[in-house]
Amino acid sequence: MKNLYGILRTEKAITKVQAVIIAIIIVVAAIAGVIYYVSLPPSRPTPTLKEIHVYCRASPPESDAWTKAAEYFNEKYSKDMGFKIVIDPVPHHGYLEMAISTLLSKSPSFDLMLMLNMYIGEFAEAGVIEPLDHYLTNSTLYPYDLNDFLPASLESVRYKGKIYALPCTISTMFLYYRKDLISKPPDTWDEYFEVAKNFTSSYNPNSPTQYGTTTQAKRGECLPKEWYQYFWSFGGEFFENDWIPSFNSSAGVKSLEFQIGLFKAGVVPPDVNMYAYSEVMTALQGEITAMAIQWDAAYYYYTSKEYSPKIWDKVAIAPLPGYRLPDGTIRRAHFVHTWTFVLNAYSQNKEEAFKAMAWLTSTEGAIKYAAAGGTPVPRVSVFTAPELADVHPEWPLMSEVINKYGKSEIPIPEWATIHEYVNIYLSLAWAGKLTPKDALDALNSSVYELLKERGYYG
Amino acid sequence: MKKMKYLLTAPLIALLMIIVIYPFAYAVYLSLYDISIFTFAHPKFCGIKNYLNVLSDPLFWNSLKVTAIFVFFAIIPELLIGLGIALLLNREFRGKTVVQALIIMPMIIMPAVTGTMFSMLLNEVIGVIPYYLRLIGFSGGLLSNPQPILFIPSQALLTLIAVDIWMWTPFIFLILHSGLQALPKDPYEAALIDGASKLQIFRHITLPLMKPVMAVALIFRSIELIKTFDIIYIITMGGPGSTTETLSVFTYLHCFVMGEIGFGAALTVIILIFMSVVCRFMVKYLYYGR
Numbered sequence: 001m002k003n004l005y006g007i008l009r010t011e012k013a014i015t016k017v018q019a020v021i022i023a024i025i026i027v028v029a030a031i032a033g034v035i036y037y038v039s040l041p042p043s044r045p046t047p048t049l050k051e052i053h054v055y056c057r058a059s060p061p062e063s064d065a066w067t068k069a070a071e072y073f074n075e076k077y078s079k080d081m082g083f084k085i086v087i088d089p090v091p092h093h094g095y096l097e098m099a100i101s102t103l104l105s106k107s108p109s110f111d112l113m114l115m116l117n118m119y120i121g122e123f124a125e126a127g128v129i130e131p132l133d134h135y136l137t138n139s140t141l142y143p144y145d146l147n148d149f150l151p152a153s154l155e156s157v158r159y160k161g162k163i164y165a166l167p168c169t170i171s172t173m174f175l176y177y178r179k180d181l182i183s184k185p186p187d188t189w190d191e192y193f194e195v196a197k198n199f200t201s202s203y204n205p206n207s208p209t210q211y212g213t214t215t216q217a218k219r220g221e222c223l224p225k226e227w228y229q230y231f232w233s234f235g236g237e238f239f240e241n242d243w244i245p246s247f248n249s250s251a252g253v254k255s256l257e258f259q260i261g262l263f264k265a266g267v268v269p270p271d272v273n274m275y276a277y278s279e280v281m282t283a284l285q286g287e288i289t290a291m292a293i294q295w296d297a298a299y300y301y302y303t304s305k306e307y308s309p310k311i312w313d314k315v316a317i318a319p320l321p322g323y324r325l326p327d328g329t330i331r332r333a334h335f336v337h338t339w340t341f342v343l344n345a346y347s348q349n350k351e352e353a354f355k356a357m358a359w360l361t362s363t364e365g366a367i368k369y370a371a372a373g374g375t376p377v378p379r380v381s382v383f384t385a386p387e388l389a390d391v392h393p394e395w396p397l398m399s400e401v402i403n404k405y406g407k408s409e410i411p412i413p414e415w416a417t418i419h420e421y422v423n424i425y426l427s428l429a430w431a432g433k434l435t436p437k438d439a440l441d442a443l444n445s446s447v448y449e450l451l452k453e454r455g456y457y458g
Numbered sequence: 459m460k461k462m463k464y465l466l467t468a469p470l471i472a473l474l475m476i477i478v479i480y481p482f483a484y485a486v487y488l489s490l491y492d493i494s495i496f497t498f499a500h501p502k503f504c505g506i507k508n509y510l511n512v513l514s515d516p517l518f519w520n521s522l523k524v525t526a527i528f529v530f531f532a533i534i535p536e537l538l539i540g541l542g543i544a545l546l547l548n549r550e551f552r553g554k555t556v557v558q559a560l561i562i563m564p565m566i567i568m569p570a571v572t573g574t575m576f577s578m579l580l581n582e583v584i585g586v587i588p589y590y591l592r593l594i595g596f597s598g599g600l601l602s603n604p605q606p607i608l609f610i611p612s613q614a615l616l617t618l619i620a621v622d623i624w625m626w627t628p629f630i631f632l633i634l635h636s637g638l639q640a641l642p643k644d645p646y647e648a649a650l651i652d653g654a655s656k657l658q659i660f661r662h663i664t665l666p667l668m669k670p671v672m673a674v675a676l677i678f679r680s681i682e683l684i685k686t687f688d689i690i691y692i693i694t695m696g697g698p699g700s701t702t703e704t705l706s707v708f709t710y711l712h713c714f715v716m717g718e719i720g721f722g723a724a725l726t727v728i729i730l731i732f733m734s735v736v737c738r739f740m741v742k743y744l745y746y747g748r
Binding site: 219272279 | 718
């Protein structure tokens with residue numbers, strides 16, 4: 001302290017020491033303030049009713065439409081039920097990361113979360129989402145009709161025989177085509193290829209479109225999901241008995257060769273390996289292609305005069321083409337995935353949360369969601385609801401293709417990793433770095449090693 | 459006096475412990491366990507197995523190669539163009555502040571917005587950039603062509619490098635421009651009196667005096683380039699194939715998509731060691747010049 005006083009006596013030293021101290025105080029105070037603010041629990045006004053918080057993806061239509069449904073519930077039922085539903089939108093990009101970190105942190109800050117069915121296995125195995133069977137069988141809690149659900153959707157929420165989620169929307173893909181140009185949509189992949197050639201200007205200079213069709217070949221969520229439809233329709237299955245992978249079966253190789261063959265033949269845009277949902281949307285909207293294999297959610301935008309002024313009244317939908325079998329029948333396959341509500345295993349309001357998810361996925365809740373622009377809750381009563389017939393004219397076909405041809409991924413904990421392996425090797429095949437056979441051989445080998453490491457083969 | 463020194467630095471050290479040391483220590487801990495999303499509650503100790511898995515994964519080495527190429531081929535043009543613009547603007551003229559504001563605009567756009575914007579601009583069928591390139595005879599495939607060009611694994615990577623140069627050259631310009639403004643005037647006056655040409659002045663006075671500033675710019679940009687994730691993920695997601703899969707994209711996919719937390723933690727430790735070596739080398743040889 002003596003020495004410090006000596007230093008402080010000189011003018012220059014006073015300035016230096018003071019500057020250092022002030023700087024440190026300011027920095028520490030600022031950072032301490034930030035840390036304190038961040039560590040505060042979410043500031044919510046003290047509710048008069050219990051609040052059930054639902055983390056929901058903030059992309060149209062999910063959070064907007066669920067918010068409208070929740071508002072209806074809060075107005076009509078919240079007093080009797082003793083709780084209200086609060087939809088908390090989470091940004092679309094980064095939703096998965098949020099889901100992982102929030103669930104693994106065992107945070108009680110939310111009660112329900114929107115989750116894609118392919119992740120149910122791993123979060124169920126982690127013990128962070130609640131199995132629902134004992135809630136469903138307790139009729140005093142909320143009488144709930146599971147029989148109204150499409151079977152494919154219920155299978156997608158089971159893990160080791162237990163139900164871990166309630167399906168809240170179901171998605172599949174259609175063949176969208178220009179009905180003013182194509183009088184009869186193709187039934188088989190061979191017909192699909194011929195129609196595509198007819199509407200590609202390099203084959204047919206009189207074609208009104210530049211390319212016949214398009215596909216989602218960009219590395220990402222949708223590349224594998226679109227390919228599965230070719231894969232299954234050609235006769236492929238993910239696994240043989242005892243979990244032996246069979247992605248590289250002859251059916252698998254043929255399906256990938258066919259899909260990549262569309263690119264080699266030039267009937268799809270040249271940069272199709274950079275095409276995902278938005279680019280496929282633009283290709284048909286901009287009259288660049290005459291057909292597109294695209295998600296059901298695009299129907300609203302394709303048939304809207306505001307969003308698709310060039311083609312809104314010229315688009316129709318059909319089941320995806322399939323593979324003609326020797327007996328003449330056509331084997332089709334439609335990929336189906338289900339968005340679901342899961343119940344946080346660390347929620348402090350589990351019974352109320354179950355009632356909330358039960359209402360949201362009930363026929364009444366589903367109709368309110370759909371009327372606000374939402375995609376279908378996979379209930380027969382929703383698909384056939386007369387009040388939604390005009391709002392969603394595509395739903396009868398959607399229900400039909402899901403029932404007849406719907407197939408889904410396998411809800412094992414390793415599926416997210418397997419999905420990424422499929423992504424990587426399909427992308428390498430699309431880039432020409434590997435032949436379809438080599439790519440699927442490598443994929444098969446990777447999946448086998450993964451499952452072996454996880455103890456699937458004893 | 460000694461006690462005062464420790465007392466004054468204690469808050470900062472405590473902060474560093476919380477936001478740097480603890481997360482790193484936790485990452486090292488996770489890297490020693492076979493831990494994924496579904497084994498998070500009951501991980502198994504596996505020693506260095508995750509590190510061996512990373513080092514034996516051919517896609518890891520591919521991502522390291524892609525990252526090195528991305529950094530090298532982006533930093534050199536950014537430095538040269540940034541220096542050129544800084545030299546051009548190292549004088550007073552009317553409208554200089556407006557020109558400077560326009561130059562730094564690419565840098566202030568959010569990377570996610572830039573990525574989305576270039577995804578549309580580079581679309582082969584509807585994009586503006588391929589349209590004009592086709593007019594001058596370019597065949598196309600800015601993002602989709604997986605064929606290598608010289609040392610660059612694919613045209614897509616070259617396009618991403620160009621996007622990064624567009625975005626971050628203004629950052630280099632800002633640093634170098636500030637450096638030029640701070641240079642002493644006396645050596646220049648002496649050189650002019652001695653009859654030195656502009657090239658000689660640039661080569662023998664400006665460049666040596668600017669070396670520490672350029673080193674700082676290089677170090678900062680190199681670190682940021684290694685970390686680049688947003689524009690790559692939005693525009694190509696690491697494709698076509700794995701030709702644009704950098705270390706950051708590779709790490710993200712393993713941690714957050716595949717849920718391989720132990721593998722991802724080992725990857726981050728390896729990347730940290732790699733970046734520490736690179737930074738040490740750059741500081742030693744570029745900044746201190748020895």
